[in-house]
Amino acid sequence: MEPVDHHIVSLVQSSDGIKRVVNEMDFFADDRSSKQHDKADDDVHHHHHVKTESEHHGADQDDDVNTGLNLLTTNTASEKSSVAGDGITSSQNLKEKQRVNQLADVRAELDRINAENQRLKLTLNQVNSNYYALQMHLVSLTQRHRNRIAESSEANTQMNRPIEEKTHGEGMAARQFMDLVQTETKAENDELSESSSEDRCQELSGSPGNTIVESMERRLKNNTSRNQREDTPEGLPHPAGWLSNKGPKFNTSKDNEQAQQTMAMIRKARVSVRARSEASMISDGCQWRKYGQKMAKGNPCPRAYYRCTMATGCPVRKQVQRCAEDRTILVTTYEGNHNHPLPPAAMAMASTTSAAASTLLSGSMPSADHGIMNSNIVPKGMLPGSPNLITLSASAPFPTVTLDLTHPPNQRPLHQLHPLSPNWPHNISSLPAHLLGHPIYNQSKLLGTYLSSQGNNELPVHLSQNQMQGHPMVDTAATAAAITADPNFTAALVAAITSIIGNSHRDNSGNNNSTTSRNTGDNNT
DNA sequence: CGGTTTTGACCGGCGC
């Protein structure tokens, strides 16, 4: 909303006689220097300019102060007459200026409040989404845990019962939750012989952005079968204090059907990552082979098509294209599911994009009841002064979630991103919350170590440990914060992966991006 | 020599 007045200023400053008024209206001078007059901003300015015109028109009803509008084109004879010909005294001009200023001030305040309102709505929506996702995961974990308890010996039952009982408590502590996750993770490892190897492989695989979908599908499946046995999972904490009542629950077959339809739709979803990079392609840990390049309409930069070559027949594709407006931004769009386990490097990247996909998943659930997804559920520009991290769009045949990692670092200092800070951004806190317990979630530890290895003391360290010790949402969000706050995220990620993973997993991980390695010159490592 | 990139051809969907 700030560019509104900024634009007013720039417009009126080009005129004679109104310049002083304009300067007084420049409430947002701080933003001026940071704004780029790219196409997107031009659109915003144009949008607000309409309001500016009406604003000035309203002022014209009281006084003949119409000069600002005419500045858009040329100074007309009528304008000159209105300024010089009517003999308006300086005091009247001053009053007029004051009125205009007050009007602009009120409008700016109104815009600001509206933006704040939208932001709060978004926050509420994200919180509900996070709670819903956690609910899904918790139901799955608790049910499996209960099954194990029923099948285990009494000794094991005595060990597990406290954990189970804790899950019944209202407002289960995160520490307890993570204990459960740990127990369940161990249980899953023990159950490897029970579950098919393919399923396990799927659990460990997934292209960036779709692993969470796979996981959620299985959780949904588990939840479905369990709901057939019992309507109310005992392990699910009561909504009060933990879950939102608005969160969709698959307690009926209708809900399950709808949810599975949603899953089918989401399976086709794409995850787009926007990151500033000089490289021709960001390194995400997978091996890719370029199979085509086309000039897409509306973008002078060619679009490159890659397919995953880490395993024969892997259906995962990705498209890489530079942003037309800002060619320093590289847009990578992933599609499909890996049919092979991912190396840690790829999973670290997946933890980022899966967060976006999970947001797509959770955020689309309510509207999915109608089979329609709202386009741009998170509109761009929703958060004044802060970057847009996640954008959902269903305008395409398949829903697309965009994870934006392109915001400048000085726009949101890292110290403001500390989880304990009151300035903790709500939009970031909505990120990968329900990666908890997901296999890729554990890779956050790697990512946190990567980031800390880059010498940035402000970045969260030992994320996984902290998450295991009772701050799952906060520190997972800190991971995303660290990612998004780092303008050179790709470089940091690649360097860290190379330094840490490369030693022990040199064979199948690290900077194994053939395309990137070939384009070493433009890789920002 | 094997894997990858390049690049024109080809295909299918979609709108007019």
Added chain:
DNA sequence: GCGCCGGTCAAAACCG
């Protein structure tokens, strides 16, 4: 039916 467009194929070129 035709053209446009996005996506893919595949042969040739390229590279280590």
